[in-house]
Amino acid sequence: MIRRWFPHPVLSVLLLLIWLLLKQSLAPGTILLGALLGIALARMYDLLRPPKARAHDFHLLGVLFVRVTIDIFRSNLAVARIILARNRSLNSGFVAIPLDLTDRHGLAVLACIITSTPGTIWVSYDSSANILLIHVLDLADEQVWIDTIKRRYERLLLGIFQ
Amino acid sequence: MSHDVLEAIIILAQLLLLLAMSFSITRMLRGPRAQDRVLALDALYVNAMILLLTIGIRSDSLLYVEAGLIIGLLGFAGTVALAKFLMRGQVIE
Amino acid sequence: MNHLDALPPWAAILVAVFVLLGALFAFIGSVGLLRLENFYQRVHAPTLGTTLGTFFMLAGSITCFSVLHGRPIFYEILIGVFLTLTTPITLMLLVRAALYRDREEGSQDVPRKLPGE
Structure with missing residues (x-):
């Protein structure tokens, strides 16, 4: 379930951070929209079937x-x-x-x-x-x-x- | 007093950047090959973006930063398309 | 009366140094673009503007706006992030295109094609 909705959690968080930086605000609406964008774009990225990156250290x-x-x-x-x-x-x-x-x-x-x-x-x-x-x-x-x-x-x- | 110096230094920086842009344009016109021109165009984008940042500092407006962001992204797309074209154009000839 | 007058002296000096250094590195990069002899040498020059040139200018901009507005304003670093991600890609594509064109022409100055490329 979690894998399905958050296939790339790091990517989602990065997209949310970029969105917040661009909007320069921490209003609840901005955070909500940024989170939705992060999740949606990460799922679209998953459709490309990228090879998994594994950083160990x-x-x-x-x-x-x-x-x-x-x-x-x-x-x-x-x-x-x-x-x-x-x-x-x-x-x-x-x-x-x-x-x-x-x-x-x-x-x-x-x-x-x-x-x-x-x-x-x-x-x-x-x-x-x-x-x-x-x-x-x-x-x-x-x-x-x-x-x-x-x-x-x-x-x-x-x-x-x- | 020190702020006049700051203003003068920013103007000096802008002149340097204008010179840099003119050098890029010279290289773009002179070539000699297509890849040199594309490289010069890419350098021109970056210099223009840095110049916009100095204009932003001088006029106290964050709008220029956003303009710089857009120039950076569009310049990337343009240069990638041109580089791709250089590879393909030869194949078709 | 100018908005820059509102900067305290230490910030004014810092901004001046950053702006001048940033412009200087971008300028030297473009001088290299003009002066170096062949394409493979010239391709190294603009990296000066995209690395330290942009870095110092962004530092100047962040210092100036954060001090003037009295709160941290650092979304300029997004320019830096995008630029560090995109510059290697454009330069690599450009060099590969140049190498391909030189090999097509049978130029002797570039290494021959490796079997697994």
Whole structure:
């Protein structure tokens, strides 16, 4: 019964929160409408039969969030320096990274992390050989980037999703 | 006194953002390839959204924040459609 | 008389710093868009505006409106939430489209197609 009406409770609560933020009020009517919207949209989402996400370790999720925030700050400064440096020959290129992570949600999170960090971008993913292709703006040493991605992000994502 | 400085700094920020938008437009006109133009259009959306936020701060109106939200969402839809078109357009040719 | 005069000095300084930093990062991102040499380099530049540029500008806006209205106003973070969710998707799609087009043309600068892609 509960599964039927609340197939995705987290999604429903998030939609309610977004609704309350947009309306900027806590009036009973707003909360009621937001709750109805949250439940209805979550049920519609369930009709798409999405694969279930299972996050095991919420402590690691927090660690990952802090780490990604710090990295975004640092690489913003690094990329800004590269752009403003005059006439520096830039060595950028593609890097192929063999992955151990196979969970689809984990890969989606990794894609968002790599792309939102300035200086690196997710290019493509080979699902049969499990090889990820990224493009790096300032490529000095391929091995350094492979180690960075694997050690800083992939290990945490393996702990969270697999 | 310090508020004149604040006002001046916001105007300076707006000038910077206008310059940023003009750079994006230059890249959009110059290309050289279709993907460069789409990328520049996306950057233009984001700069316009940030500029709207500064206008909101200067005119004490939260309405601009909502306008920024809409620009962000429409810009996303537009860029995704164009990127999809770039992939498909070549197939049909 | 201006509504900004109602800001206490500490808030005025904070707002000024945030607004200037936000505009600066967006500006540098667009400079990169103009100056970098090829598409795969240029695609990195606008991320500056969508991450720290937007972050600082939202921080300035939240500080300004919360202090002026005397209550926390933070629904601007919705812009940040939507932008963090959508930017990776647009950039990834764009890079994939560019890669596809370059491979169609037989360009030697991009890696060859992997079997399981």
